[in-house]
Amino acid sequence: MMGKGMMNGIAGAAMVALGGSMPAMAEQGPTLAEIRAGDARPLDVTSESLHIAQESLHKAPQSLHIAPQSLQNALIQFSLQTGMQTSADAALLQGMTSPGATGTLAPAAAINQLLAGTGLHYRFTGPASLVIVRSEQGSLASSDSLTVVAGVENPTGPVDGYRATRTLTGTKTDTPLRDIPQSIQVVPRAVLDDQQASGLSEAVENVSGVQQSGTSGNRSETFRVRGFSSPGYAIDGVMLNYAGDRPETLLDLANVERVEVLKGPASALYGRGQPGGLINIVTRRPSYQSEGDGTLQAGSFGFRRAEGSISGPLNEDKTLTGRFSAAGQTEEGFQNHRRDSEREFGSVALRWEPNQLTSFTFGLDHTRQKMPFDRGLVVTPENEVLLQPRRFLAEKWSAIDARKTRLSLGAEHSVNDQLTLRGSLRYDDARVQDTGIDYRSLDDDGRTLGRRFTDRQEDSRNIDAQMEAQLQFYTGGIDHQLLGGIQYTRSRMDFTSYRANIDDIDIYQPVYGAVKPTPKINSDYVENITMASVFLQDQIAFNPQWKALAGLRYDHVDQKMNQKIGDGEPDMSDGAITGRLGLVYQPVEPIALYASYADSFAPQGGQSRAGKALAPEEGWQVESGVKVDLIPDRLSLTTAVFQITKTNVKASDPLDSDYSVTTGEQRVRGIEMDITGEIMPGWRVLASAAYLDAQITKDKDYDPGNRLSGVPRASGSLWSTYQLQGGLLSGLKFGTGIQAVDTRKGDLDNSFSVGGYYRLDAMVSYPINKHLTVSLHGRNLTDQQYIATPVSRTENHPGAPRSIVAAVKATF
Structure with missing residues (x-):
């Protein structure tokens, strides 16, 4: 589905951060990721860095739980559970399945199990980075140089910097922002930290056409989006109390990952709502x-x-x-x-x-x-x-x-x-x-x-x-x-x-x-x-x-x-x-x-x-x-x-x-x-x-x-x-x-x-x-x-x- 639209990489290969449809992980893990070429920097893989990479692959065994599934999803789980970055050519993974890897395993043993029977191999692109290749491409020589591709962006997780690329707010599915025919703005936690924001009004000040509309006597905050007052907001895609015309308390940002503003009506997806837009926490x-x-x-x-x-x-x-x-x-x-x-x-x-x-x-x-x-x-x-x-x-x-x-x-x-x-x-x-x-x-x-x-x-x-x-x-x-x-x-x-x-x-x-x-x-x-x-x-x-x-x-x-x-x-x-x-x-x-x-x-x-x-x-x-x-x-x-x-x-x-x-x-x-x-x-x-x-x-x-x-x-x-x-x-x-x-x-x-x-x-x-x-x-x-x-x-x-x-x- 959307995985077919992954972006072409550089150095003559279509390099992608592993992604795809992973419905069972919709809330906590990535279902689709796209290459972050703008964050890529060439890395000369020397003998020293190869040695470091080999050490990371053979580090102490850890408990892994990666069930049999598509190879694409299995490699995503490998990255999430080991912290190692894994990249591949999208075409290599098409139709591939993996037997999975469950148990107390070193990362090297786990990646070998995941690739078993696929005809694929891995090679190093950095101390904690792997690229999946065909077996005939062999191992990476110390003189080779590749581009390292940044990791997966989770639509409910942290953003690398200020620029988010994916959201659940616009469609309730993991979708690139650029594929949604409405304006959606994301204020990630990195912005909240840099601005030392302590309230929701400070977060939405960064979004065009959004202003505070009232405080109900200083008990809570309501906002105008595109000129129309919204009496409340959603938390994780669920609107607040329908019987109330304002929130009961001020929102605390201690457990907030992102503040997302969907511009324009969202009633077709969320029901009750104002035509100016929806704020989703x-x-x-x-x-x-x-x-x-x-x-x-x-x-x-x-x-x-x-x-x-x-x-x-x-x-x-x-x-x-x-x-x-x-x-x-x-x-x-x-x-x-x-x-x-x-x-x-x-x-x-x-x-x-x-x-x-x-x-x-x-x-x-x-x-x-x-x-x-x-x-x-x-x-x-x-x-x-x-x-x-x-x-x-x-x-x-x-x-x-x-x-x-x-x-x-x-x-x-x-x-x-x-x-x-x-x-x-x-x-x-x-x-x-x-x-x-x-x-x-x-x-x-x-x-x-x-x-x-x-x-x-x-x-x-x-x-x-x-x-x-x-x-x-x-x-x-x-x-x-x-x-x-x-x-x-x-x-x-x-x-x-x-x-x-x-x-x-x-x-x-x-x-x-x-x-x-x-x-x-x-x-x-x-x-x-x-x-x-x-x-x-x-x-x-x-x-x-x-x-x-x-x-x-x-x-x-x-x-x-x-x-x-x-x-x-x-x-x-x-x-x-x-x-x-x-x-x-x-x-x-x-x-x-x-x-x-x-x-x-x-x-x-x-x-x-x-x-x-x-x-x-x-x-x-x-x-x-x-x-x-x-x-x-x-x-x-x-x-x-x-x-x-x-x-x-x-x-x-x-x-x-x-x-x-x-x-x-x-x-x-x-x-x-x-x-x-x-x-x-x-x-x-x-x-x-x-x-x-x-x-x-x-x-x-x-x-x-x-x-x-x-x-x-x-x-x-x-x-x-x-x-x-x-x-x-x-x-x-x-x-x-x-x-x-x-x-x-x-x-x-x-x-x-x-x-x-x-x-x-x-x-x-x-x-x-x-x-x-x-x-x-x-x-x-x-x-x-x-x-x-x-x-x-x-x-x-x-x-x-x-x-x-x-x-x-x-x-x-």
Whole structure:
């Protein structure tokens, strides 16, 4: 199937990093790999290096478990379990099978067993590198010189540098990014480490057309993708609680391997979703080799953080592997008179492979946070946000106490080389209580702010079950990869809200000390959402140049709300068919041209002030673009032009933020550009730019032509690092980056605007030795004052002033 499209190598041979279809290892091992010629460097194999290589092959025996299977997959397992790099000509492996190798074996004995009866041989290309050749080619002479091909990229595993080439997010199958007819951007862990990122908003700042859209009073983060707000995100391909309109806690990055953004509608594959795009968090998997890392950070505004992860085999034959990750963080914050922020996080991931055809996974994570409840700053009578970023307009007792537990189970079985079956079960449970202060409006004097105390409680539970079948087959020489499945989701949220007015506050000369009042109940309900879905997707390769993607899904949603206060009946039962169709043309290997259509369907939680359910949001997009390697297999460029139209748009009710309204039709037209990769050895770059024309096109409450709130016309980012490759300071890394954002309208009425800004960041790091690295990271070095996230006239979140964070990282 896709393995037929492996790239030609150099030195007159088609050298590939071993890959192919390996369904039983879809989550933890590579199913397909392509040559990384851009990382290849000629290696003169001397007698000394041959001796080292022979020693590595004959090193101490180790426990291996490589079942009989295709030779291609067997050699992948050899590389994974021994740590040795193995490369081959793709044509040599076509139709080859291997008897496998199981037991306590030295690598030399294992590779000989794997090649038994194939007529193939191996030769050295480096101290830990092998190339598979025909037997008549003989062994490698010491004067020969070959190109070493870099190793396998796993679509859920670490990325070599900044440039990812494969993903599961775009299709739920292991697919090259260049073969997917939509823009997909990947922010790998290497970027998160270099930028010392501690939150999801810092990660997605590197992606074109993505901005934070809100914080729900500082409890969590939501984002705008291509101009449209997404209330949540997916973790390992599964969306969060359907009954909630926002995440319950902030996402901790301690166990995050990649942050991937699929631009445009993804409902045909994932169901509920916004037309702007999907953010998918890929968590760190257990490793076959023992490894670990730990980081201590300290910085401005009382920031303290410790995180670590340890992973490896849990039994002798490496059929059971595990990873444990944990983090703890505290911060005083840059705003005055606010309580401190606290967050603790822990996760466990296990993988059991009783044989080569079957695998089981288990995941458990828990987050606990205590945060200050904060609505930010208010608009002054000049229709601007003029207050200092450090100004806090609530009380120190205004806080959020939240916890969330997530459990996942997965199973996968390869029936044969063509058919793979997968199943997953996800459960999460969360509780949030906030004793928050919301801002009402300014008095006629322009400085006295009315305030309201709300004691809210949300208890939510969500269960998601999925079954999938992946089938590879050919029809008339056309390659198909068919994915079909069913999904059942049930979400429940118990919500209560109590309210009372509290003392006003002077926004220019605040006096704190208002007493927490005794509130009266104003809302009490239980909301249940059930969704049943069936979906089908076909990835088609007509030939190496032309590829297509088609998908269809049906979702049926039942939403019931038991109102314990009031007479509303916000029940809803509805269904929708969503589709996806795209075409990719690759005239030459470094270039892919694509065009696509997709639509979206999103049931909406909440209700109107009349007690009615909100109609589901619907949307559609047309997109075309180009994906090209500016430097072959090193530096990639993705450009896209698109139009998205969305109807039944949900917005906060301007008369009462506890309720929502639908606002007609909105449209975004835009162009985006993203560059990722390595310009030369040691010089990495991540750049993005977007222009968005986002406006209301039809509405009964807002004027058509108004710009969508919080969406800049132009925005962009640049992050670049360089690491010295030799000399006395070898390993020294320094980098800098800039974020630039245009002016934004603060609400759909366009009653006020917040100014554009730029933010300059920088970093430097140095490896004390191969296990210990120290670094220093500066953010907003020019100390710009700006509004990072406008939400409404009474909620605008300022960006942080200049800050410095120092870190020490240990690996073993």
